[in-house]
Amino acid sequence: MKVMLVAVPLMEMHDGELVPISMDRIKSSPPLGVYWLGGVARRAGHEIDVLDLIALGRVDVPLILRRAGKADIVGISCNTLNWPTARIVAQHIKQAYPELPLIVGGIHPSSYPEHVLHSCPADYIVRGEGERPLVALLEALEGKRGLDTVPGLGYWHEGVIRLNPDLGLASIDEVENLPDPAYDLLPAEIYETLSIESARGCKFKCTFCSTKFLGSWRGVSAENFVNRLERLMPYVERTRYGVFSFIDDLYTLDIERVPRITELILQRGLKVEATLDARATDIIRGRVAEALAPITNHMLIGAECGYDEGLKKIAKGCTTQVLERAAAILNDVGLSRQVVFSFVIGFPFETRDDCLKTIEFASNLLVKHNVRIYLQWYNTIPGSILWDELAAKGLVNIGMYDDFGFFSNPYLFRSGVQLPIDEIKELSEIIQSLNTVLLFTQPADDIIQFAPPEWLWSNDTVNFPSHGVLKDGVRPESPPRLKHSDVAGLVGLHREPDKRRLPMLRPDGC
Known part of the structure; x- marks a missing residue:
């Protein structure tokens, strides 16, 4: 069979036109799932076509229909945030080709199978990890088995939705034995990095997180991962930066595996740079930080809250002391400028003062440890x-x-962030003013990245630049209710006046 697999971007409507947003606007890394499923279907003997609309940057309906018209089956992969795009693509395909089998898979149909089948014209949805169900469904469509034997399959049967039992999570052996992604179909010079996976799932269950397979972590062996890395080296050259993206939710959990991976990379003389997510509780253990230093291009650490009560409420399994130690260690091994600590303010349980605690802690982490x-x-x-x-x-x-x-929906924002509007504005202004001061210490850096909701601001509110560039070299005026000196005090930035002239100058003078 000829299998067409479609990757859809996160999009938003601007001035009557759909445009990519967030990571899909900058084309950060290719959608590994679609390319990996392509490799699986190819190994099973099928012809594959990957239509990567993220790389294309738009929903090109004539192109979609032209490619779909040559396929025996079409699969669309989606999560919740790109679900509207997936619905549009599905509607166009089914309108043009009513008899063409259409599958929708990914985390959104896995989590909400009945809703997806009710709200889009898909013939089938696949729940859970898709490699085994896809091959089984293709066999069923070839008449080699019944639909009721396809694991994780959802479909309409005599006016009723039928959801087949799934097989559970793939074992580590099964993940290790997957074929390589079909990156021979990857367009060149489009993506910044090349996606690769060394582990699936996350052993933690943070209350704000919608990551797949919470409570489980399956890491392949260091040898298996580096073997795959080595095989994919020719394809990383197709990216704009020549960098891998380790898309694991938790790359650093196995503190013995992390040094072994780096050791194998260095032994084989592989020139590997990677972006990755790490956890502060792992950074402070064993030789993790030292092992990450030779291969890290960019690291994200989800810190989330700047006070221990908040960390406990979101089940983070971490403390502010651990976050501080991790930042200090990363600075010591020379990684601080490649590391971003990510914080969230406005959890449903938080007050204004709780948010200020996080802003204060994050600001001091930046000043003390250069992250x-x-x-x-x-x-x-x-x-x-x-x-x-x-x-x-x-x-x-x-x-x-x-x-x-x-x-950009104010209702959805306010359903989670339950502070009064004036406090939301005040906190947003504090962060923007804080960043404006810091821009004078390192004007070329994204020191604090922050973007308040656009609907929050009225026409007469000053919106500070947040990416290191001051318009025409002129320092903007502060909002009337805040002065930069007030911001430093309000968020509790600790500094030594005799050593610094600017309120938030870093200890090393940068």
Whole structure:
């Protein structure tokens, strides 16, 4: 069979036109799932076509229909945030080719199978990890087995939705024996990095997180991972930066495996640079930080809260002391400028003072240890424990994510962030003013990355630049209610006046 697999971008409507947003706007890394499923289907003897609309940067309907018209089956992969795009693509394909089998898979149909089957014209949805169900479904469509034997399959049968039992999670052996992704179909010079996976799942269950397979972690062996890395080296050259993206939710959990991977990379003389996610509780253990130093291009650490009570409420399994130690260690091994600590303010349980504690802690982490900071307002994501709590109260429902606009929807924002509007504005202004001061210490750096919701601001509110560039070299004026000196005091930045002239100059003078 000829199998067409479609990757769809995160998009939003601007001035009547759909445009890619977030990581899909900059084309950060290719969608590993679609390319990996392509490799699986090819090994099973099928012809594959990957239509990567993220790389294309638009929903090109004539192109989609032209390619779909040559296929025996079409599969669309989606999560909740790109679900509206997936629905549009599915509708166009089924309208043009009503008899063409259409599958939708990914975390969104896995989490909300009945809703997906009710709200889009897919013939089938696949729940869970897709490698085994895809091969089984192709066999069923060839008449080699019944649909009722395909694991994880959802479909309409005599007017009723039927959901077949799934096989559970793939074993480590099964993951290790997967074929390589079909990166021979990857367009050149489009993506910044090349996606690769060394582990699936996360052993933790943070209440705000909608990551797949929470409570489980399956890491392949160091040897297996580096073997795959070596085989994919020719394809990393197709990226703009020649960098791998380790897309694991938790790369650093096995503190013996991390040094072994780096050791094998160095022994084989592989020139590997990678972006990766790490956990502070791992950074402080064993030789993890030292092992990461030779291969890290960019590292993200989800810190989330700047006070211990908040970390406990979101079940982070971490403390502010651990975060501080991790930042200090990363600075010591020379990684601080490649590391971003990501914080969230406005959890449903948080007050203004709670948010200020996080801003204060994050700011001091930056000043003391030279790391970079992401600060973001809490975003209610379907599939998380906090989302389920809000849904149980009737405040949100999954249908709110069927159409474009939820990224900028004030109601969805306010369903999670339950502070008064004036406090949301005040906190946003504090962060922006704080960043403006820091821009004078390192004007070429993204020191604090922060983007408040656009609808929050009225026309007469000053919106500070947040990416290191001051318009025409002129320092903007502060909002009337805040002065830069007030900001430093309000967030509790600790400094030594006799050593610094600027309120938030870093200890090393950078």
